[in-house]
Amino acid sequence: MDIQNSDSKYRTAAAIVDRVLKQVASVVVPGMSVAAICSYADQLVEANCQAVFRKETSIERGVAFPSTVSVNRIIQNYAPGPADDYVLCEGDVAKIDISAHIDGCLASVAHTAVATNAPGTTIVDRRADAISAAYYACEVAVRMIRPGQSARNLVKALGLVASGFNCTVATDTYTSQIDRFVISGKNTFANRFDPDMLVPDFTFETGEIYTIDCTLSTGNGIARDSSYGPAIYQRDVNQHHSLKLRTSRSLFSEICRRYSVFPFLMRNAVGDSASLKAGISECVRSQLLVPFAVTIDKEHGDTFVAQFKATVRCHHTGPIRFTRALPMPNVHSAIAIPPESEIGQILGLDIEQASLPELPRLKLQIQTPVPIETSSASAGMDVEIP
Structure with missing residues (x-):
């Protein structure tokens, strides 16, 4: 694929996730099913991806990572089905994470919204601190994706933003170099500083593209597995193993037929087939499939997690942001970033917003979900979600 065509597909994928994010954020309201939002x-x-590059009929396109809406102190990967659904309540903090790809050229974006029937009310509690911290952390990180800047300095800056708002960077969240059909390339590193695991000592180079996942918590940010089982899996194409069970072989064959290298929802793969579902365990034990655990901040109490994510290219003139940031929710933190501080000076740096293509109108209309009766709002509630 030539560079110009590749760049066009990255920008198109960015335009798609931007469009979808706006539509999805508008339905984050009390009484709405998280499963319905993700679907x-x-x-x-999928509909937007099918509407572009229509002459290239043979290329792969669609969801690059299943959409998730992780609520309150859930950190990531919550894409429930009907059995483990949650219905949003007034004041819930919802992290919307969306990814798309065109011919393997992908873009990801995430935004934090607050489910409320009173959007004019300003939020001033710890939710405001978490959302402000994550928002500014992402804005700082985007501005640091420039030639010669080091990954270690970026991690240091994220830590400064977090501590300034009395928050922490969540574990197991990353800045990931991406490439065609690659969601986590060689220059991928954890955004949380860990003295026992040094950040790789490398500098960003012209032409590289990164997704920056800034997920911050008012708790300790240490992720642990939640009571929700994983819904998202990915093939490890580097693993080869002879499966013993017929059910496992059938499942893996079905997955290979339907999915390439990108993560997928297991419930879409197995459907209502109990026999296919029975093959999951052996495929995971054999490391042919990698599950994405639904993780939660281990600190109970008044804990909220917020997330913002951007896709950005390192250009010789500085960072070029592919995805666009939506405005923050109506929050006001008592904590401010002084313009003269190290973080304030980084926020003062200019960045270029990529010119994105105009997308065609969809011929296929996707039905917008509606809130369910609020009296049933606790039906899918898990004790781990306040």
Whole structure:
């Protein structure tokens, strides 16, 4: 694929996730099913991807990572089905994470919204601190993706933003170099500083593209597995193993037929087949499939996690942001970033917003989900979500 065509596909994928994010954020309201929101987002991504590059009929396109809506102190990967659904309540903090790809050229974006029936009310509690911290951390990180800047300095800056808002960077969240059909390239590193695991000592180079996942918590940020089982899996194409069980072989054959290298929802792969579902365990034990655990901040109490994510290219003139940031929710933190501080000076740096293509109108109309009766809002509630 030539560079110009590749760049066009990255920008198109960015335009798609931007469009979908706006539509999905508008339905984050009390009484809305998280499962319905995630399904709505994935349907929008697929429909938009099918509407572009129509002459290139043989290329792969669609969801690059299943859409997730992780609520309150859930850190990541919550894409529930009907059995483990959650219905949003007034004041819930919802992290919307959406990814799309065109011919393997992908873009990811995430935004934090607050489910409320009173959008004019300003939030001033710890939710405001978490959302402000994550928002500014992402804005800082985007500005640091420039030639010669080091990954270690970026991690240091994220830590400064977090501590300034009395928050922490969540574990197992990353800045990931991406490439065609690669969601986590060689220059991928954890955004949380760990004295026992040094950040790789490398500098960003012209032409590289990164997704920056800034997920911050008012708790200790240490992720642990939640009571929700994983819904998202990915093939490890580097692993080869002879499966013993017929059910496992059938499942893996079905997955290889339907999915390439990108993560997928297991419930879409197995459907209502109990026999296919029975093959999951052996495929995971054999490391042919990698599950994405639904993780939660281990600190109980008044704990909220917020997330913002951007896709950005390192250009010789500085960072070029592919995805666009939506405005923050109506929050006001008592904590401010002094313009003269190290973080304030980074925020003062200019960045270029990529010119994105105009997307065609969809011929296929995706039905917008509606809130369910609020009296049933606790039906899918897990004790781990306040």
